[in-house]
Amino acid sequence: MSVVPLLEVDALKVYYGASFRQVRAVDGVSFRLAKGQCMGLVGESGCGKSTLGRAILRLEPIHAGSIRFNGADIVSFKGVDLKAFRRKAQMVFQDPYGSLNPRMSIGRAIEEVLDVHKIGPRETRRTRVSELLEAVGLEAGYAGRYPHEFSGGQRQRIGIARALAVEPELIVADEPVSALDVSVQVQILNLLKDLQQKMNLTYLFVAHDLAVVRYICSDVVVMYLGRIMEAGPSDELYRQPAHPYTVALLSAVPDVNRALKARKQPQDSSQVRGDVPSISGSIPGCPFHPRCPRAEARCRQEIPALRIVGDGSRLSACHFAEEVWEKWAVNSDQ
Amino acid sequence: MPERDLLLDVRGLKIEFGTGAQGLRVVDDLSFNVRDGETVALVGESGCGKSVTALALAKLIPQPPGRFAGGEVLFGGQNVLSMGEKELRRLRGADISYVFQEPGQSLNPVFRIGWQLREALQIHRPDQATTEEMVRLLKQVGLPDPEQKLRAYPHELSGGMQQRVMIAMALACRPRLLVADEPTTALDVTIQLQILELLKDLQRQLGMAVILITHNLGLVADCAHRVNVMYAGRIVEAGPTEEVLGHPRHPYTRGLLEAVPKLEGSAGHLKGIDGHVPNPARMPSGCKFHPRCPLCAEICREREPADETVREDHIVRCHFWQKGGDS
Numbered sequence: 001m002s003v004v005p006l007l008e009v010d011a012l013k014v015y016y017g018a019s020f021r022q023v024r025a026v027d028g029v030s031f032r033l034a035k036g037q038c039m040g041l042v043g044e045s046g047c048g049k050s051t052l053g054r055a056i057l058r059l060e061p062i063h064a065g066s067i068r069f070n071g072a073d074i075v076s077f078k079g080v081d082l083k084a085f086r087r088k089a090q091m092v093f094q095d096p097y098g099s100l101n102p103r104m105s106i107g108r109a110i111e112e113v114l115d116v117h118k119i120g121p122r123e124t125r126r127t128r129v130s131e132l133l134e135a136v137g138l139e140a141g142y143a144g145r146y147p148h149e150f151s152g153g154q155r156q157r158i159g160i161a162r163a164l165a166v167e168p169e170l171i172v173a174d175e176p177v178s179a180l181d182v183s184v185q186v187q188i189l190n191l192l193k194d195l196q197q198k199m200n201l202t203y204l205f206v207a208h209d210l211a212v213v214r215y216i217c218s219d220v221v222v223m224y225l226g227r228i229m230e231a232g233p234s235d236e237l238y239r240q241p242a243h244p245y246t247v248a249l250l251s252a253v254p255d256v257n258r259a260l261k262a263r264k265q266p267q268d269s270s271q272v273r274g275d276v277p278s279i280s281g282s283i284p285g286c287p288f289h290p291r292c293p294r295a296e297a298r299c300r301q302e303i304p305a306l307r308i309v310g311d312g313s314r315l316s317a318c319h320f321a322e323e324v325w326e327k328w329a330v331n332s333d334q
Numbered sequence: 335m336p337e338r339d340l341l342l343d344v345r346g347l348k349i350e351f352g353t354g355a356q357g358l359r360v361v362d363d364l365s366f367n368v369r370d371g372e373t374v375a376l377v378g379e380s381g382c383g384k385s386v387t388a389l390a391l392a393k394l395i396p397q398p399p400g401r402f403a404g405g406e407v408l409f410g411g412q413n414v415l416s417m418g419e420k421e422l423r424r425l426r427g428a429d430i431s432y433v434f435q436e437p438g439q440s441l442n443p444v445f446r447i448g449w450q451l452r453e454a455l456q457i458h459r460p461d462q463a464t465t466e467e468m469v470r471l472l473k474q475v476g477l478p479d480p481e482q483k484l485r486a487y488p489h490e491l492s493g494g495m496q497q498r499v500m501i502a503m504a505l506a507c508r509p510r511l512l513v514a515d516e517p518t519t520a521l522d523v524t525i526q527l528q529i530l531e532l533l534k535d536l537q538r539q540l541g542m543a544v545i546l547i548t549h550n551l552g553l554v555a556d557c558a559h560r561v562n563v564m565y566a567g568r569i570v571e572a573g574p575t576e577e578v579l580g581h582p583r584h585p586y587t588r589g590l591l592e593a594v595p596k597l598e599g600s601a602g603h604l605k606g607i608d609g610h611v612p613n614p615a616r617m618p619s620g621c622k623f624h625p626r627c628p629l630c631a632e633i634c635r636e637r638e639p640a641d642e643t644v645r646e647d648h649i650v651r652c653h654f655w656q657k658g659g660d661s
Contacts, residue, residue, distance in 0.1 A: 044523075045493075045522055181379040181549060181611075182379070182590060182593045183590065183606050183607035184606070186593045186604045186605065186606030187608075189595070190603075208522065208523070209595075210523075211594070211595035211596060211597050212595050214595060214596075215595035238598075249524065250597065251527075252523040252527040253523050253552065253597055254523075254526075254550060254553045254555070254556050255552050255596065255597045256551050256552050256554075256555045256579055256596075257599070258598060259555030259556040260555050260575075260580055262556075263576060
């Protein structure tokens with residue numbers, strides 16, 4: 001793809017705390033996101049995926065690195081520029097209960113966004129609210145109701161309507177469906193897919209559920225302790241992972257079809273040991289080595305660089321990426 | 335699996351909340367059983383009555399506002415619902431033990447792990463409330479440095495470790511039945527796998543039965559011998575896991591399975607189930623699933639379907655279970 005990317009993140013670092021107990025939440029992350037693309041950001045809790053999503057919207061202090069949006073570096077943005085940027089990039093939060101004001105009718109909550117950004121003449125804003133509600137599959141007549149009158153799925157629709165009010169180009173969705181039941185989850189995922197096509201939206205989709213990410217995202221970035229472990233097109237990455245961490249994550253996901261198959265012919269699972277270490281403790285070498293089944297002496301000393309593996313669309317930060325990648329090629333042929 | 339002794343037998347359980355004419359029935363005519371050493375799953379969306387059912391097994395529902403409006407819960411042949419406080423105290427913890435979703439909320443934040451573990455032992459096995467026994471229990475659930483962990487406060491442990499402590503506490507009195515209510519929902523997938531493997535190992539070693547309550551069908555397929563699919567306070571489909579998840583007959587079970595994004599095969603388009611779980615105050619007539627059901631017909635609005643046997647243990651409550659083929 002030779003198009004200018006909508007979003008270009010380069011060596012981004014988000015650090016917290018003083019130098020002696022510094023937490024490196026995001027530690028040198030680079031990626032590009034083309035217009036109309038949907039990229040998933042996955043990893044265990046504490047891997048920095050939410051922080052990265054928030055940092056891209058300038059909601060976290062940035063230590064170093066650059067974020068280019070339509071070619072302009074937004075890290076230096078202040079005041080008017082920053083407000084203009086926020087009209088183009090919006091966020092959908094995980095908890096639709098927590099992100100709506102309980103004392104404000106949902107129509108008013110959406111209208112407030114239009115007021116703040118002075119979108120359209122005041123008289124037509126009510127009509128716009130109705131349009132937005134209908135766009136996310138709610139009745140326009142619901143505008144006068146309050147958040148507690150809605151179910152979790154409906155509230156998430158309201159959260160999406162609110163994000164769409166400014167007609168953004170980029171939406172960062174932070175675990176938008178993880179608080180919802182499976183049947184409702186699919187409805188919201190399908191809505192996000194439809195909206196993406198209709199409005200040519202670009203998504204950065206932060207989630208811990210790999211199957212959900214596969215359903216909605218064309219590309220995936222796997223993070224661990226603030227760094228990218230692996231990145232690539234989702235179908236291929238799931239079929240043939242090139243990083244032991246991705247392998248571990250994938251094999252840990254409970255999947256109905258796979259489990260039913262395994263009942264007939266039991267296999268041993270490649271379980272990872274231990275917990276995610278605290279980010280503040282510095283780990284020499286590869287950050288994943290204490291939990292990695294493939295770790296060798298080299299992994300304890302040398303930090304593996306994120307590099308191209310295989311046909312060129314895949315990036316992996318593992319000394320043994322090719323070995324892992326080829327092993328799965330054999331497996332998928334069987 | 336060889337036929338084992340019946341440990342728990344729930345028969346026609348009815349639970350209501352609120353009083354008099356306003357009483358809302360949240361569990362209705364619910365029957366299922368658990369045999370010794372077996373894992374039985376209860377699955378369904380939130381609000382379908384899974385957790386209320388779980389609490390009812392040890393009569394843990396506060397009355398009022400709760401009320402047992404009928405049926406019985408037989409544990410080892412004795413009706414739990416007619417037990418007095420003294421008998422219940424012996425049952426809870428010693429025979430039936432619980433592990434809940436949020437380990438951080440189930441542990442007392444101001445007491446050290448050791449203090450809380452000792453308390454559980456002192457109530458049921460006072461002669462064994464020793465440090466050695468506590469260390470053994472923590473070792474059993476795979477906690478590193480058990481001696482040191484006894485002196486830790488809950489906030490010093492990660493979610494996965496907290497859940498291991500909860501399991502150690504639940505197992506302290508060697509229960510015959512462990513009720514795990516969404517035990518891994520709050521945990522990462524890698525930690526979830528560790529906890530599930532731990533539960534499976536412990537079950538094998540100790541021979542206890544497990545009731546797994548979850549909304550995650552993947553977990554059910556992975557762990558459970560038998561599964562009960564719940565909807566609106568009723569069991570709509572039940573049977574061996576391979577049968578129910580491999581050849582689902584109820585449109586609700588099929589809908590749930592079709593709604594889960596998959597890791598393998600074509601990503602395709604998922605359908606989901608329209609609408610949402612009914613409010614107990616406005617329960618639909620006839621089959622409770624009819625407003626959301628793709629097979630809904632006149633009879634579904636008028637008459638609630640009864641249990642029908644697909645084969646052997648596989649039971650379904652749907653007028654049209656033979657329709658829609660095998661998936």
